[in-house]
Amino acid sequence: MTGETGWERHNEAVERLTTSYAAIPEGAPVRLAKRTTNLFRARAASGAPGLDVSGLGGVIEVDAAAGTADVQGMCTYEDLVDVTLTYGMIPYVVPQLRTITLGGAVTGMGIEATSFRNGMPHESVLEMDILTGAGEIVTTRPGDDLFDTFPNSYGSLGYATRLKIKLEKVPGHVALRHVRFDDLGLLAKTIAQITETRTYEGERVDGLDGVAFEPGEYYLTLATWTESATQTPSDYTGQQIYYRSIQQLAQENGGVDLLTMYDYLWRWDTDWFWCSGAFGAQNKYLRRVWPRRLRRSDVYMKLVGLDRRFGIADKLDARAGRLLRERVIQDIEVPVENLPAFLEWFDAEIGMRPVWLCPLVSHGTSTGGKWPTYPLEAGRTYVNVGFWGTVHVGPSAVNAPKNRAIETRVHELGGHKSLYSEAFYDKDVFDALYDGDNLAAVKARYDPGNRLTDLYSKAVKRL
Numbered sequence: 001m002t003g004e005t006g007w008e009r010h011n012e013a014v015e016r017l018t019t020s021y022a023a024i025p026e027g028a029p030v031r032l033a034k035r036t037t038n039l040f041r042a043r044a045a046s047g048a049p050g051l052d053v054s055g056l057g058g059v060i061e062v063d064a065a066a067g068t069a070d071v072q073g074m075c076t077y078e079d080l081v082d083v084t085l086t087y088g089m090i091p092y093v094v095p096q097l098r099t100i101t102l103g104g105a106v107t108g109m110g111i112e113a114t115s116f117r118n119g120m121p122h123e124s125v126l127e128m129d130i131l132t133g134a135g136e137i138v139t140t141r142p143g144d145d146l147f148d149t150f151p152n153s154y155g156s157l158g159y160a161t162r163l164k165i166k167l168e169k170v171p172g173h174v175a176l177r178h179v180r181f182d183d184l185g186l187l188a189k190t191i192a193q194i195t196e197t198r199t200y201e202g203e204r205v206d207g208l209d210g211v212a213f214e215p216g217e218y219y220l221t222l223a224t225w226t227e228s229a230t231q232t233p234s235d236y237t238g239q240q241i242y243y244r245s246i247q248q249l250a251q252e253n254g255g256v257d258l259l260t261m262y263d264y265l266w267r268w269d270t271d272w273f274w275c276s277g278a279f280g281a282q283n284k285y286l287r288r289v290w291p292r293r294l295r296r297s298d299v300y301m302k303l304v305g306l307d308r309r310f311g312i313a314d315k316l317d318a319r320a321g322r323l324l325r326e327r328v329i330q331d332i333e334v335p336v337e338n339l340p341a342f343l344e345w346f347d348a349e350i351g352m353r354p355v356w357l358c359p360l361v362s363h364g365t366s367t368g369g370k371w372p373t374y375p376l377e378a379g380r381t382y383v384n385v386g387f388w389g390t391v392h393v394g395p396s397a398v399n400a401p402k403n404r405a406i407e408t409r410v411h412e413l414g415g416h417k418s419l420y421s422e423a424f425y426d427k428d429v430f431d432a433l434y435d436g437d438n439l440a441a442v443k444a445r446y447d448p449g450n451r452l453t454d455l456y457s458k459a460v461k462r463l
Helices: 003-023 076-087 102-107 144-149 184-197 244-254 261-265 275-279 282-289 298-310 312-320 336-349 393-397 401-412 427-431 438-444 455-459
Strands: 058-061 069-074 089-091 125-131 138-141 159-169 173-181 207-214 218-227 256-260 325-335 355-363 381-392
Touching: 003 058, 003 125, 003 325, 058 076, 069 076, 069 102, 076 089, 076 102, 076 256, 076 261, 076 355, 102 159, 125 144, 138 144, 138 312, 173 184, 173 261, 173 355, 184 207, 184 336, 184 355, 218 244, 244 256, 256 261, 261 401, 275 298, 275 381, 298 312, 325 336, 325 393, 325 401, 336 355, 336 381, 336 401, 393 401, 427 438, 427 455
Parallel strands: none
Antiparallel strands: 058 069, 069 159, 089 159, 125 138, 125 159, 173 218, 173 256, 207 218, 207 355, 325 381, 355 381
16 A cells, blocks of 8 residues: 555545444444454453454555655554565564554554664654544644653554654664673673663674573674675574574574574564464474464464463363463563662562563653653663563462562562553552553543543553
């Protein structure tokens, strides 16, 4: 979808969207009618019709000279990258999973290895059209109250129908270097130095993330964009598994690897980081017969949905006499200097491995302040720690003791927690952490009829 036809089709899709909004009965919840999700919190069922988002999943136009793209809100990053790479460009931040939508990343959570220099997806947005709770399409730009409060609002302020974003020119390949650290203090210091200088041992660093496999075994992966293909690029969409290569290559050849730009962007999606192992996709015999096209995050997400629906894992645990599981699926951010304290506590209290490490620096709002609902201190280096799995805790699992402890520890260390998964805050604490007063004021301005579910009800009450 490009050029004039792209704009015409976009306008037709927006008209269908607003018409579907008008058809929703007064007092009924307003929600998207979408087939996929990357959220890990269940929601209460609703019999009301959803918003018609058909036709809002493409790229409207790319302006290669300006380095920008106009993109529809329901466009997945997979489809977005398929278009922008034909121009030798990518979005400033491409989240790890193919079916994350641009609108979802901006109103929710998105992060990747370029976040140490490019911040979060919402920080490279130049303009947005948002369907508000009043049923109006509002065009908003940096500095506007709706624009600045939109990140981390998860649909409580409206839904983005169009976003104009900045693009970055990239070559065809990515050279990787996996560097091992045994000491947490040195790991944190090195992250801070790379973030400040964007180099390591004199080499430019374009992408930076890492994995903590075990206490005392930590790796940073340094990515450098390159046109030079000094070796045959690796392929982790087949029998080889990307996260295992980090340890293997660090031991065998100094951690050096090469990927195409396309495969680098989706290196984590094929095995959902390492979580595909829960479904047998990493078993070498099963992997041989598991079709490549079905080795991707949205397929695993559907399998998780089946487990939730039928309680498969809980039934197997009960049959085997294992303790009841608590799902611990979270992404949190702590200041880099507090990363050692968090990981040491996490090892002792949660004991889940591996975990993902992704440094980031927020550039703040256009006026230099914090994003009101995504309250990271502008210019400060944080490290996102991602952990996704279950912990056997017994009958207390229903009270989420591990998740509640994580929430407490993160905020003791000056950190922040994303809201794509389960949250357990009291209302007063939630409002203090996510600037509830500002959120309520902006919502009242653009959703005077209170048609959209508020953020606390979405994130904590799961309404």
